[in-house]
Amino acid sequence: MKNSIIKSSFAFCSILVVVALSLTSVAQARPNTTSCPTGNTISKTFSSGAAWDMCWEVRDAEGVVLSDVHYKPANKTRRRVLGEAGLSQIQTEYDDGSASEFLVTQFGLGGNNLQTLAPSMCEGGQLHTNAGRDVLCEVTKANGYIYRYRNSTRRQGSKLDVFSASNINAREFIIKWSFLENGTIEVASGLTGQFNKTTTNEANGWQVTTQNRIATGFTDHYFWRMDFDIASDNDNDIIEQIKSVPSADRLTKTKQTQTISNELADSFTPADKKFWRIKDQSVTNAANQAISYEMVMLNYAQQSKGNSDSDWLKNDVYMTQYNACERFAVQNPTNNCGENVSQFVNGQNINAKDVVFWYRLVHHTLPRDEDFAPAGVQWSHFIMLPRDWTSTNSL
């Protein structure tokens, strides 16, 4: 009797120890990956089984940077999409010709400019802390229809929103990443806050009658930097340019696919529906198609080359081979590197390499009376869409 009790107790205690070790292992499984700063992890599994996980960190210049972003379609394999992604510069040009500001390198989206988020700004979500302050919100929201086909086939989905806010000279930037259940990534910068800059010529701004001043118009160039590391090998990504070119009689469109061999600066051409996708050289879906993400641009109406003749404003996108010192799209300070993204494009091979996709997203603001004050949020966004990530719709 005594022995059996002791044996049982010993067995129970052994289980406790094993459970404790297991708990340690499970609770820290993600943080222990050396890809994340300790504790800076976000993961979400939707009811369908689709899931996202990623790391985050705050840098003085870029603010919140995401890394090691993985997507797992429902009932499918979890795979990496992005090695790192963030804003690499915001250039503000004023309509009256005042000096350009480079917000990421001259002021920084992180540090004291990164705003503390109140719980009310993250309702239903979870706030994440950096240097003792709540600066990042993670929240899951309903996202409407994923698909619908008559009344018998329909599904509504959810998304994971991850956002922060930075205040620079009274203007405020909400930087938001949305990770949808179907694998889509929406990237958005929301401009709000106060527009304090004034000018003397109404041709360069808008008369704000209640404040008896002319608010200056301005253009923000958001330079997003996406280091794609699709699947487990980050050195074998391929960029393809795909166009659907109208025939002379404009009755048909012919698809033209081209692998980008060397670093490239280019722009969108809505007439032939040009876009780019980043695909893995070896990993395929169950139908033997290379898994990839395509860049979906939604900003044709706002894209412009800016006021100056700067080389880095001449193109919408830049595709480069990964180089750790190529960090800021403009005012890049590091040695042995170009000073801006146009100089990063210097002929390196990007066919089956570790590639970085830079996107210049443009937004012109001509202030309105309603913007005073504060200004309503103006969103500028684009999408990264899975293409052939799965062989069929997994939801």
Next chain:
Amino acid sequence: MIVKNSFSVSGLIVQSVSFAIALMTFTAYAQSPSHNMDPLSFDELSTASLLTAGPRLAARGVNTDVSSLTNNNREVLLIERNEEKGAPSDQRRADVFIYDYSRNELIQSLVDLNTSEVIRSERKQGVQLPLTDKELIRAKHIVFGDEEERAILEDEFRRITSRELSDIADLNIKAFTFHADSLPNRVNEASKQCGIHRCAQLMLYTQENVVFEISPIVNLSAGVVTQRIGF
């Protein structure tokens, strides 16, 4: 007897639970040393600063003694974790950026925090990182130490507030590095050096968030106000 045994068993369970908790704590502790993605600790920041800037400048990195900046002619601008894709998980490295005012050069050093060695150090001209708090304070002192400049700013304050500026502490001031090439054809001769020299453009605004329509440019390398531009 059974009671006694039960007590012993309970004790064993308590001990085991304690052991399990201790084991979890130990496991967590054993995993606590920083890996290459973790932010720099205060000690690591100090080490990086000492190795690259020397004890005097490193110590200044944590105070706001504006006068000492001009004595030493160097300013620690930024220390951050070095990003290196695929680096060993236990590698701890820092990038240190120091501005050398005497030569108007940015010194960028890569420091190995595991071995306390400077791996390499390079100089570059024309690259201007954000201003430190000390540089902002110094720029403010230069502007308001210039009698003509101060009078102009007091007039501007009076114009936009209908009040007298009794104390510059009543002003909010932000500043950013200024490059002459960001304002082509509008900079004067004195400001043309900005970019090679380290310059600050000041944005001044009242406690009520009314912005001054004039914005001084200060050449921190030369210690003078070079121009006022509209803001």
